[in-house]
Amino acid sequence: MSSAVTDSHLTQGRQRRPSGEPPPLPHEFNKVAVGWMIAFVFWAIIWIWIFLSDAPAKWITLRDLEMMAPIVDHRQSWLTPAMQRVNEIGTSWLTPILGWITIIVGLASKRIRHVLLLIASLSIVAAIQTVISIRIQRPRPLGMTIIGDWANSAQPSRPVALLTTAMMCFGLTLVPAGTWRRWWIGITIATLTVFGFAQVYVAVDHPSDVLPAATVGVAVALVLYRVAAPEAVFPIRYRTGNTAHLDVTGARGEAIRLGLEHQLGVDVMSVTPVGLAGSAGSTPLRVSQQDGPDLFAKLYASSHLRSDRSYKLGRTLLYGRLEDEQHFTSVRRLVQHEDYMLHVMRRAGIDCMEPRGIVEITPDREYLLVSEFLDGAVEISEVEVTPDLIDAGLQTVLSMWDAGLAHRDIKPANIMVQGDRLRLIDVAFAQIRPSPWREAVDLANMMLVLALGSSAEVVYERALLYFSEADIAEAFAASRGVTLPSALRTDVRRDGRELMERFRELAPERKPVAIQRWSLRRLGLTMWVAIVTLALISIFVDNLSDIGLL
């Protein structure tokens, strides 16, 4: 039974969500993207109709020519060179320039996902345009003097489609939502209007070539980005901060309040981000109650699930399967695991946070793991590490060994000092019945954390009270730079005392524990990743011109 149930101040006000009632934050597909998809489907129906019958093609072409005639027949000598220049720039220059800026700045700002989406968007739009143009074979405007650059058949306009896609992707990859994004949308509309008019003016495209092309460009880019990089999960920001952290204002903030109130009976006063610097895989929050102690909550979303999958895939490629690398299949299971591990850790006598329950924000997509808030606690790196704290840290590892547990992410940010208590947090990676190698690494990492605030000699001396020399020798024989969490690795490097080497000198000599595990699965996986990556690069390079980047 959850502690939430036993705590009187948490049991009040809890409500079961009746069938049919929406969750706190219902999952809704972006309405704008849906609108553009409908417009895309409209054009798709027209294309199919044209493919099946000449009648709509004749009607549309006549209407196009009627619309174009006043423009083409009254070309102005002062305007024509400008329109030809716009046609040339839009057809040959603008798409590659915008595309490469997006790729370069996107990579520089670590938006790999967005950059891949740009390439995917341009590829899909180019493929759609190719398929439609080959099927329909529409000539350039009939009976008109063409005075611009063009290539192949007209419907839908390839340069307009690719430029629209490039401008959309530029905005969705590089421009922060809000005022800046609105400005960019305005610039996009203005640019495409001028370019579309120029295409008609120089008679390389009909109006009905331009409009569906723009529709395809917007629809494909918008849908791909909204599905694979939703703004709420991957916001475009230029201030420092972790991209794993979700925006907890607005609708999500309100949903968090509602979820806490209805599902845990918490009377929320405020929800504020806390300790963002030390947390990469979730969004940590401090929940203040009207009447009761503050609570700690970790918000998990599908982005964190993907990070977990990627992390485990990466580990499998780097080491093989040293331990369980099975990824979580849903956010719900990820949160359930951490909640369960908190209970298991506490049952084993390990001083970690008391779990208070799980709140469903969006079914299967976003959950809040609620626990006690460590009031007044500070990260171990911010205090002097006394012998008592060293003992507490070593006892924690010993307790885990005794209970057959491993934390697997021991680093300063996950070890808090509250008064004279050393408290272990963030048990998302914790494992029951880990491999001996992992247990040994936990000990080494804990000793390194403790030594950062004291010395290797003191920690080694205290460790001998709990562990044998052989245990300690095994711990450092099992450890390498790559077995340290990256934050701990950075701290050890910055410390400059060669702590790892010092511990190895203090401990009896032991042959390093091999951490590479080769298997057919690892070989196959490595080859698969390499082949897919090479194929992607090869096809990307081969198609640079066809997707508008050359």
Add this chain to the structure above:
Amino acid sequence: MGAAARQFTRVSRWCTIIVSIAVLAPTSSACSVENAQPMPNCETGGTGNIGAQSVPTATLVLCLDPLPAGWEADHVRIDQDGMIVRFDSDRAGDDAAILHYTATCDIGDAVRSPSEQEGAERFEDIERIEPGLRAQRYYVFDGGCIWWEFDFDPGATAALAIDLGDRLQTITREALNESVRESFIDVEL
């Protein structure tokens, strides 16, 4: 979950989906991103009208009958400067023949020969026949030029060029305009 969890976002599963799309879309012949067109086909029309628009001064417009066995139109490019069709052969090799349709052409030292295309003069420039044919054939007419470039792999018989060349047909722009007026709308190309 630790900071290390972010280190491998580049290879996450959704990336696989994107990668698959990016890989499959261009490689699937049905969904190629390549900005290519079918050849101008005398029976089905194909890109004949668009080809005619690429050289608006030309009095003759080209099309091709179904190709002989072993030949394939690999790439068709039509733009404001004309049309290029590249042909692969299972015996003469890739790009063994290239057909150009342009407003002008430089016939160099090519010598006149009897033309089977009404309204066009024919010129031949044969650089070599063995080990593989290398030659140019030009059809020059008012406002335009159609020319073949043959460059066969060693061992391929020069007769293949005759087979392929026989598939070239020309029609007058007036005839094509009449066809458009009858079958589509009352305008000229």
